[in-house]
Amino acid sequence: MAKLYFHFGAMNAGKSMLLLRSAYNYAERNMRAVVFKPDIDTRNGHNDVVSSRIGLSAQAKSFCRKIDIADWVVKQHKAAKIDCIFFDEAQFLTQTQVWQLASIVDDLDIPVMCYGLRTDFKGDLFEGSAALLAIADSVMEIKTLCWCAHKATMTVRVDEDGEVVKDGTQIKIGDNDRYVSLCRRHWKAQMPEAPC
Ligand SMILES: [Zn+2]
Numbered sequence: 524m525a526k527l528y529f530h531f532g533a534m535n536a537g538k539s540m541l542l543l544r545s546a547y548n549y550a551e552r553n554m555r556a557v558v559f560k561p562d563i564d565t566r567n568g569h570n571d572v573v574s575s576r577i578g579l580s581a582q583a584k585s586f587c588r589k590i591d592i593a594d595w596v597v598k599q600h601k602a603a604k605i606d607c608i609f610f611d612e613a614q615f616l617t618q619t620q621v622w623q624l625a626s627i628v629d630d631l632d633i634p635v636m637c638y639g640l641r642t643d644f645k646g647d648l649f650e651g652s653a654a655l656l657a658i659a660d661s662v663m664e665i666k667t668l669c670w671c672a673h674k675a676t677m678t679v680r681v682d683e684d685g686e687v688v689k690d691g692t693q694i695k696i697g698d699n700d701r702y703v704s705l706c707r708r709h710w711k712a713q714m715p716e717a718p719c
Pocket of ligand 1: 670672673705706707708709
């Protein structure tokens with residue numbers, strides 16, 4: 524039985540690398556894996572490639588908040604069997620789209636593996652992550668470390684001048700800001716207005 528998976532981690536935890544490694548395993552066995560990425564992610568100058576810092580990359584189909592993913596997959600699957608579906612930056616899925624992924628798993632028996640951030644730099648759940656945490660069959664944390672060597676679960680946004688950004692929109696991928704993964708204690712020290 525196929526499952527809906529959510530692998531979450533802070534920024535720079537190696538999520539894309541793990542996605543690409545799994546997708547590569549399918550390709551190696553001559554199985555068809557489809558990789559999706561959000562249409563806002565232009566970090567590599569391309570919107571049709573997922574790549575990781577260690578050099579792996581894969582062709583990707585971009586998704587926006589409006590696309591009916593189940594509809595697209597049903598048509599593609601009829602034309603050529605899909606063995607597995609991957610989502611990079613899955614936090615940008617809508618709740619409706621996450622339910623579409625559940626339908627793909629339940630009705631087509633295709634495993635769907637989502638990789639993404641749990642929370643934004645303000646410590647709030649992303650819509651896609653909230654829905655995945657709620658209904659995924661399997662939820663796994665990809666761990667990374669704070670500078671203090673404790674597990675980093677939070678992310679701060681740092682602007683071009685090196686200042687921590689305390690307000691604004693949720694994480695934008697591909698802009699000039701940088702993101703730093705921190706343990707909750709050190710995140711709170713940077714975000715004095717956090718609700719704690
Ligand atoms: Zn720390």
